[in-house]
Amino acid sequence: MSNGIQDETTIIRNNWIQAETTVIRINGTQDETTVIRSNGIQAETTIIRSNETQAETTIIRSNGIQAETTIIRSNGIQAETTIIRSNGTQDETTVIRSNGIQAETTIIRSNGTQDETTVIRSNGIQAETTIIRSNGIQAETIIIRSNGIQAETTIIRSNGIQAETTIIRRNVLQAETTVIRSNGTGHKLKQLS
Known part of the structure; x- marks a missing residue:
């Protein structure tokens, strides 16, 4: 110059x-x-x-x-x-928090549709995983407690209606399972003492 x-x-x-x-x-x-x-x-x-x-x-x-x-x-x-x-095609995106801890990972299928999203807490423990079907409808969500123990699993039918929710106690014993009919009405399957 x-x-x-x-x-x-x-x-x-x-x-x-x-x-x-x-x-x-x-x-x-x-x-x-x-x-x-x-x-x-x-x-x-x-x-x-x-x-x-x-x-x-x-x-x-x-x-x-x-x-x-x-x-x-x-x-x-x-x-x-x-x-x-x-x-x-995009394979994966990882978002990192300003403190350097992973905040989220998104995995993409080879056809470009989202396959999975994992959300990480600020302490580095997994908070949630969402699995997406190949048609783009949510298939399953797994929520993890801050101590790393699974808290809840929600399964979604291919038509987008909730199929089942499983709630887990902090000591890993299953507390309750709720099965949802295809018309959206609920039915409590069992509850463990």
Whole structure:
């Protein structure tokens, strides 16, 4: 640039394929780094915030399809990771809390429909898992107590109507099972003392 600050650096391999590009802001801080594989396909891109903390990293497979994206918070803690299958469909998303503990994981089927969501408490213990059918209807929800013991299981029919709920006592003994008819009316199956 006219102010003498470096604008960009491009490194070329001896076979004339671009190896790396570094973009520099006008204030001299690094803005972005792109690494290119020897076959000319992009391997990785790193985006840097103005405070020099990493903002995002994108990893590209050798076939040019995105493999993974990691988003970093301004405090440097990982905020989110997205994993992409080799066919380009999303495979998994992991959301991380600002304290670095996993908050949620979403698993995606190869056809792009959601398969499962796991919610994690701030203490790192699993709070809930929701399983989704291939038609997008909720199949099952499992609620876990803060001590890690299963608290409740809810099974959903393929028509979206609740089929069954099982409530578990804190000592792992089943407390109650409620079976729901297809018309939505309830029937208490049994209760253990």
